[in-house]
Amino acid sequence: MSLEPFLIIAAALFCIGIYGLITSRNAVRVLMSVELMLNAVNLNLMAFSNYLDSASIRGQVFTIFVISIAAAEAAVGLAIVLSIYRSRDTVDMEQFNLLRW
Amino acid sequence: MNNIGLGDGSQTVSLVVLAAMLTASAMGVVLLQNIVYAAFLLGATFISVAGLYLLLNADFVAAAQVLIYVGAVNILILFAIMLVNKRQDYASVKYGALRNVVTGVVCLGLFALLGVTVTSTNWAIAPNIAKLPSTMVVIGQHFFSDYLLPFELASILLLVSLIGAIVLARREFIPDTFKVDLKVSEESLELLEKPKEQLTASK
Numbered sequence: 297m298s299l300e301p302f303l304i305i306a307a308a309l310f311c312i313g314i315y316g317l318i319t320s321r322n323a324v325r326v327l328m329s330v331e332l333m334l335n336a337v338n339l340n341l342m343a344f345s346n347y348l349d350s351a352s353i354r355g356q357v358f359t360i361f362v363i364s365i366a367a368a369e370a371a372v373g374l375a376i377v378l379s380i381y382r383s384r385d386t387v388d389m390e391q392f393n394l395l396r397w
Numbered sequence: 398m399n400n401i402g403l404g405d406g407s408q409t410v411s412l413v414v415l416a417a418m419l420t421a422s423a424m425g426v427v428l429l430q431n432i433v434y435a436a437f438l439l440g441a442t443f444i445s446v447a448g449l450y451l452l453l454n455a456d457f458v459a460a461a462q463v464l465i466y467v468g469a470v471n472i473l474i475l476f477a478i479m480l481v482n483k484r485q486d487y488a489s490v491k492y493g494a495l496r497n498v499v500t501g502v503v504c505l506g507l508f509a510l511l512g513v514t515v516t517s518t519n520w521a522i523a524p525n526i527a528k529l530p531s532t533m534v535v536i537g538q539h540f541f542s543d544y545l546l547p548f549e550l551a552s553i554l555l556l557v558s559l560i561g562a563i564v565l566a567r568r569e570f571i572p573d574t575f576k577v578d579l580k581v582s583e584e585s586l587e588l589l590e591k592p593k594e595q596l597t598a599s600k
Contacts, residue, residue, distance in 0.1 A: 297408050299520050302449065305416050307511035309423055309442075311504040316427030318500045321487050324478055328426055328439050331470065335446050338462075346453040348520070351527040356458050357539045363458075363465055364551050368558035370470045374477040375565035381481040382568075388487050 302343035310336035323377045323387040327370060334366040412452060419445035432478050440471045454526065457533040 309332055316329030338359045345355020381387055403411070422445065425438040443466040450459035490496075529535055540548045571589040 297405070297412060297452070299522055300515055301412060301416070302453070303515040304512055305419065305449070307508055307515065308420060311508040311511070312420070312423040312427055314507065315500055315504040319497045320427065322432055324474060324481065325427070325432060325435060328435060328474060331439065331466075331474075332423055332426060332442065335443065335466075339446060339449060342450055342453045342455055342458065346455070346526065347522050350454070350523060351529075352539070353455070353529070353532055353535055354539065356455050356532060357536055357544055359455075359458055360461060360536065361547060361551055363461060364555060367465055367470050368555050370473060371562040372558050372565070374473060375562040377477060378480055378566045381483075386483065386485070387481045388485075390487070390490050 299343055299347040303340060306336045306339040306343065309333075309339065321389050323380070323389055323392075324374070326389065327373045327377065330373070331366060331370060334362060338362050408452060411448070415445050415448045415452070419449070433475075436471065436475050436478055439474065440467050443467045443471065454529075455532060457536060 313329045313332035313336060316332065317326055320326045320329060341355040341359045341362070343355075345353050345359070349355060377387060380392065384391065419442055422438040422441040426435045426442060429435045429438070443462060447459040447462040447467075450462060569591040571591055
């Protein structure tokens with residue numbers, strides 16, 4: 297097993313996350329797609345850590361930081377979605393157009 | 398090139414199975430109409446990623462992935478879906494299907510670009526993988542020697558995001574001592590909430 301299958305799997309997950317981020321109309325699904333993209337990045341970091349830096353596994357340290365920051369961002373993002381839902385009574389992304397020109 | 402005690406064939410089969418599970422559940426997350434099914438498939442995605450971490454000699458990070466992502470983030474997403482669960486059909490937007498197709502084409506192009514980049518680069522792969530007694534010990538040594546500052550900053554960031562999420566999502570209830578003249582009937586058992594000022598939507 298070599299490095300490249302892991303990188304291709306991570307690239308596929310990242311592209312699926314981008315598709316979900318752009319086309320979702322539900323705001324919670326947008327946040328789920330962001331989590332998919334962060335997992336793809338983590339997989340990349342871990343693959344490089346294992347095959348290029350296996351003595352001092354700095355990629356794994358970086359991955360732990362990304363996991364913790366992703367958890368914090370998911371909490372704040374969902375609090376924002378909840379707050380928007382309370383004031384607008386919808387989670388349709390097409391309706392959140394206050395900043396549109 | 399792994400230090401797991403599995404043979405080479407088992408590792409390849411595991412990789413193929415985990416990759417298939419990962420891709421299928423990720424497609425389910427972004428394509429399914431029912432958001433609850435999508436949230437559960439997100440949990441399956443996280444578990445497959447943890448399995449891939451195990452194939453990469455990362456036992457501690459695989460356990461942390463299951464604990465944090467499946468155990469906390471996925472549950473949080475499910476609770477948020479429960480709280481914003483409004484059964485409505487979205488009004489169709491014009492050129493909606495065309496937008497999805499164009500986005501799909503762009504994402505496929507990006508994946509092709511990344512795939513070509515990955516396969517055509519000469520990665521400087523180390524000849525053999527170091528056998529560490531415990532990844533957790535090495536990670537702990539990093540956290541307290543050369544990655545100490547990011548570790549402390551991450552803890553401050555978690556504290557700040559905790560306070561921020563609570564402040565954003567709280568409701569301010571009007572205490573019972575005030576007699577407020579709102580249009581709520583006498584028999585209603587709702588807790589009165591202080592109304593928040595809202596910006597008007599453009600149409």
